[in-house]
Amino acid sequence: MTPQGFLTITDLSAGYGTTRVLDRLDLAIVKGEFVALLGSSGCGKTTLLRAIAGFVKPSAGSISVNGTDVTRQPPDKRGMALVFQSYALWPHMTVAQNIGYGLKLRGRSKAEIARRVGELEDLLGLAGLGQRKPGALSGGQRQRVALGRALAIDPQILLLDEPLSNLDARIRLKVRHDISALQKRLGITAVHVTHDREEAMVMADRIVILDRGRIAQQGTPQALYNRPASPFVAAFMGAENRIDLTGRIIGDRVEIAAGPNNAPADLPRDGRPLADGPLEARFRAEAAAIVAGESDGNPARDALDLPGRIEAASYPGGAWRHSVRVGDEVLLVDSPTPFALGAAVRIRIPAEALFLFVRQSNPADPEGSLSDGTTGRVLEASET
Structure with a gap:
């Protein structure tokens, strides 16, 4: 498990009414770390962020910052700042007034506010825009104003609630790198909620994947992607x-x-917790190859062949993506060149790109979520 952290969540449960959203969750985040909470809608990631911020009251467990229990403290006493998905800027205020708003509430002098706002405008690429109002800014500029307002109060912890989801794809690519670089430069501890896997991998030091209020797995982006x-x-x-x-x-x-639906194969176990019997295999479209013709029936070594037929092909850019019918399944596979519709082919997946798991017998839990399928224990990426 992660060592004792700067931000520590212990045995935390929370919900709304009779619905439990977080279920006895434990998480430790070290000082200066950028952690992404990743998961689908309803997994509990936003509830966890709001509980950290103080906007959701836990039914059990505790939250501490630098050894101080803040579980029952109000949001403004926790030393945190939250950047909302909607930015929540005051439309009647200028950029400078929005950034300095938190400082004004804290009774800082006009000179101190002006100095701090000027520093942040320079830091965030907003120099010369201080007198504009949010309606005269681009989406990326409004996002940076919201970030500046959060940073103005020098928070110990920066909380980000899907702040990039309202940006168009081109701007989002740049802003995600800008935020990550800024976080590293300032050395601030950050917790970022997102449903976008690529965004989490680009920005975070560690990804925490949530499912139904618990941690399914956590680790570095590389570890979760590869293991x-x-x-x-x-x-x-x-x-x-x-x-x-x-x-x-x-x-x-x-x-x-x-x-x-498959030819025989001889694959390395690679330390995976497997057993004789039914297995489930998963692979990415870009990790497999399409080979023309049918299998000769001999076991492939260090690869798995799946015979099928081409049902569709499209070009999203960089490679042709094919829909390949394999038995009752339609699998997606990339290829540098297109194959004809109806062509008999083999999908070849190299062993290192094939993820094997003991197949779960419970049809109500087809994804085998939350655990290793046997004990319910949350797994670290380094354990697999």
């Missing part, structure tokens, strides 16, 4: 293609039996 601990995490990290297999463990190898 997902469950089918749920694998799918969330882009490995949405799924196929059922049957395997047998022989030493440090996994012998995949020929099935209705």
Whole structure:
């Protein structure tokens, strides 16, 4: 687990009415770390952020900052600043007035406010815009004003509630790098809520994936991308293609039996917690290849072949994306060149790009979320 943190959440539960959203969650964030809370709608990430900020009252557990319990403290006493998804700028105030608003509430002098606002305008690329009102700014500029207002009070912790979701795609790519670079430059502790996997990977030191109010897995972007601990995490990290297999463990190898939708294969176990019997395989579209023709029936070593037929092809840029019919499944696979519709092909997935898991027998939990499928224990990326 993560060592004792600057921001520590212990055994936290919270919800709305009788609905529990956070379920006995533990999380420690070290000083200066940028942590992204990643998950789909309803997973609890925004509730967790609002509980940290003081806008949601936990039903159990505690939140501490630098060793001080802040669980029952009001939001303005926690040393935190929250940047909202909507920016929440005052439309009748100028850029300078918006940035300095928190300082004015704290009774700072006009000279001190002007100095601090000027520093932040320079830092955030807003120099010369101080007298404009939000309506005269671009989306990216409004986002930077909201960030400046949050930073003006020198918070110990910066909380970001999907602040980039209202920006168009081109601007979002730049602003995400700007925020990450600024956070590193200031050394501030940041917690960022997002549903965008790429955004989390670009910006965060550590990603915490939530599912139904608990942590499914946490670790560095590289660790979660390359070593997902469950089918749920694998799918969330882009490995949405799924196929059922049957395997047998022989030493440090996994012998995949020929099935209705796959050729036999001999794969490395690679330290994965597998067992004889039904397996679930997941892989990314860009990690596989399309090979013309049908399988010769011989086991492939260090790769898995799936026979299928091309159903559709499109060009989203960089490669052709194909829909390939494999039994009852339609899998997405990229290729540098297009294949003809109806062509018989093989999807070839190299062993290092194939994520294997023991197939869950509970149809109500097809993704095997929350755990390793056996104990319910939350997994660190380093454990898998």
